Amino acid sequence: MALHPKIIDLTLERVERLLARLGHPERDLPPAIHVAGTNGKGSTLAMIRAGLESAGRSCHVYTSPHLARFHERIRVAGRLISEPELLALLEECERVNAGAPITFFEITTCAAFLAFARSPADYALIEVGLGGRLDATNVIARPALTAITPISFDHQQYLGETLAQIAAEKAGILKPGVPCVLAPQPDQARAVVEERAARLGAPLLIGGQDWDSREEAGRLVYQDADGLLDLPLPALAGAHQIVNAGAAVAALRALGMDEAACAGAMTGARWPARMQRLDPADLPGAPPEAEIWLDGGHNPAAGQALAALLARMHARRSAALHLVCGMLDTKDPEGFLRHFAPLAPMVHAVSIPDAPATLPAERTAAAARAVGLRAEAAGDLGSALAAAARAGDPAPRVVICGSLYLAGAVLRTMPPLD
Structure with missing residues (x-):
C-alpha cells in the first residue's frame, strides 16, 4: 500500500x-x-x-x-x-x-x-x-x-x-x-x-x-x-x-x-491498560506474590491521576512501590514522573520493544532522577520485574506505565483480549 x-x-x-x-x-x-x-x-x-x-x-x-x-x-x-x-x-x-x-x-x-x-x-x-x-x-x-x-x-x-x-x-x-x-x-x-x-x-x-x-x-x-x-x-x-x-x-x-x-x-465497563490488574504468573521474572498493575497513561495529567490513585492505594496497604516505565521520545518523561516523587518509588526504566520512537531506557531513568526519584535502566521488561523481585519485599506493588505502546507489548504476551 x-x-x-x-x-x-x-x-x-x-x-x-x-x-x-x-x-x-x-x-x-x-x-x-x-x-x-x-x-x-x-x-x-x-x-x-x-x-x-x-x-x-x-x-x-x-x-x-x-x-x-x-x-x-x-x-x-x-x-x-x-x-x-x-x-x-x-x-x-x-x-x-x-x-x-x-x-x-x-x-x-x-x-x-x-x-x-x-x-x-x-x-x-x-x-x-x-x-x-x-x-x-x-x-x-x-x-x-x-x-x-x-x-x-x-x-x-x-x-x-x-x-x-x-x-x-x-x-x-x-x-x-x-x-x-x-x-x-x-x-x-x-x-x-x-x-x-x-x-x-x-x-x-x-x-x-x-x-x-x-x-x-x-x-x-x-x-x-x-x-x-x-x-x-x-x-x-x-x-x-x-x-x-x-x-x-x-x-x-x-x-x-x-x-x-x-x-x-x-x-x-472494561478498558484494558487503565489500571488493569495482571496475574504475575503471566509475566516472566515477576515476583509470585507481587501486585502488578498495567496503565497506559503517558502525559503529565495522566501521571498526576495515576500517582493520586497509588497514594490512595498506599494508604490502604503499604507495599514497596516499583514503577516499570517506558515512554515515547515525543512525550515529557519528567512531567509524567514528577508526580510520583511523594511516593518514593523505585523506577525501572525500559525501552519499548518494537517501537522506533521509544525513549531509550537510559534517558527515561535520567528523567526520573532529575525529579528526585531512584531509577535504573533495565534491559527489558523481564529484567525490570526481576529487579523488583530482588529488592527485598516479597509482595511489592509493581506498576507498568508510561505508554500505551508499552502496555500493548505486555498484553501481546498474554491471552487475546475479548
Missing part, C-alpha cells in the same frame, strides 16, 4: 476523497457519539458502550490506538471485527484509493466506516484519534451527540502550545445544533469550547454546572437538572474515573437512557 509519507498529517482532504469514492459510508452510520479530549476518551466511551449495551442497544465502536492486536480498533455491533473481514475491507479501500496518498489512520477510518455502514446497529461510538477539528473521524456531519473529556497538554507539536489552542482543536468536533457533553475543564480550555458552541448553536452540558459527579460513601453520586442518581462506583479504578463516569452518565441521559443503563455503565 502506498501511503502518505507523513505518519500524522492533520487534514480532511484525503479521507473525504476516499469516502466519496466509497459511496460515502459515513452518511449511512447509525446515530453516532463522537468523543474527543486529552485524557479519558477511551474510558468514557467504554462506559457509554457498557450502558447502552446493558439497555439492549447494539454498538459499533471505533477506538485507537490498539494495544495488542490491530483488530481491537473496530467492533461491529459489539463483536471484534475478524481478521479476514478487516483484510477484505482494507483491500477494498486500497483498490478504490488507487494509489493516492493516504495515511494509515485515514484508510483504517474509512474501512471502519465501511464496515459500520454495512451492518445494522443502534449506535456508532467513535473516538477521535488526535485533536478533533482535522482528525479523520471528523467527517460525520450530524452525530447524535459529541463529548469532550478533560483537556490538558499532549501532542503540542500538532495541536498547539497553549491550552486554548489545544481546546480549539478538540472543539472542532462540535456540530450545529448537536448537544455536547463537556467534562470539567481548566478555565482557559472551557472558554474556548463555550465560545465555539455559542457560535454553532451547539447545546453544552457542562460538568460542574449542568451535571456533577462525586464519590460518596462508596457510591457514585450523579446529579443534573433531572435529579440525583445513586450508582455503583465505576469498575475502572481511580479518582479520575469519577469525572469520566459523570460524562458517560450525562451522555447516556442525553440519549434518553434510564437509571438502569447508567448503573450498567458503571459495572460493565
Whole structure:
C-alpha cells in the first residue's frame, strides 16, 4: 500500500476523497457519539458502550490506538471485527484509493466506516484519534451527540502550545445544533469550547454546572437538572474515573437512557491498560506474590491521576512501590514522573520493544532522577520485574506505565483480549 509519507498529517482532504469514492459510508452510520479530549476518551466511551449495551442497544465502536492486536480498533455491533473481514475491507479501500496518498489512520477510518455502514446497529461510538477539528473521524456531519473529556497538554507539536489552542482543536468536533457533553475543564480550555458552541448553536452540558459527579460513601453520586442518581462506583479504578463516569452518565441521559443503563455503565465497563490488574504468573521474572498493575497513561495529567490513585492505594496497604516505565521520545518523561516523587518509588526504566520512537531506557531513568526519584535502566521488561523481585519485599506493588505502546507489548504476551 502506498501511503502518505507523513505518519500524522492533520487534514480532511484525503479521507473525504476516499469516502466519496466509497459511496460515502459515513452518511449511512447509525446515530453516532463522537468523543474527543486529552485524557479519558477511551474510558468514557467504554462506559457509554457498557450502558447502552446493558439497555439492549447494539454498538459499533471505533477506538485507537490498539494495544495488542490491530483488530481491537473496530467492533461491529459489539463483536471484534475478524481478521479476514478487516483484510477484505482494507483491500477494498486500497483498490478504490488507487494509489493516492493516504495515511494509515485515514484508510483504517474509512474501512471502519465501511464496515459500520454495512451492518445494522443502534449506535456508532467513535473516538477521535488526535485533536478533533482535522482528525479523520471528523467527517460525520450530524452525530447524535459529541463529548469532550478533560483537556490538558499532549501532542503540542500538532495541536498547539497553549491550552486554548489545544481546546480549539478538540472543539472542532462540535456540530450545529448537536448537544455536547463537556467534562470539567481548566478555565482557559472551557472558554474556548463555550465560545465555539455559542457560535454553532451547539447545546453544552457542562460538568460542574449542568451535571456533577462525586464519590460518596462508596457510591457514585450523579446529579443534573433531572435529579440525583445513586450508582455503583465505576469498575475502572481511580479518582479520575469519577469525572469520566459523570460524562458517560450525562451522555447516556442525553440519549434518553434510564437509571438502569447508567448503573450498567458503571459495572460493565472494561478498558484494558487503565489500571488493569495482571496475574504475575503471566509475566516472566515477576515476583509470585507481587501486585502488578498495567496503565497506559503517558502525559503529565495522566501521571498526576495515576500517582493520586497509588497514594490512595498506599494508604490502604503499604507495599514497596516499583514503577516499570517506558515512554515515547515525543512525550515529557519528567512531567509524567514528577508526580510520583511523594511516593518514593523505585523506577525501572525500559525501552519499548518494537517501537522506533521509544525513549531509550537510559534517558527515561535520567528523567526520573532529575525529579528526585531512584531509577535504573533495565534491559527489558523481564529484567525490570526481576529487579523488583530482588529488592527485598516479597509482595511489592509493581506498576507498568508510561505508554500505551508499552502496555500493548505486555498484553501481546498474554491471552487475546475479548
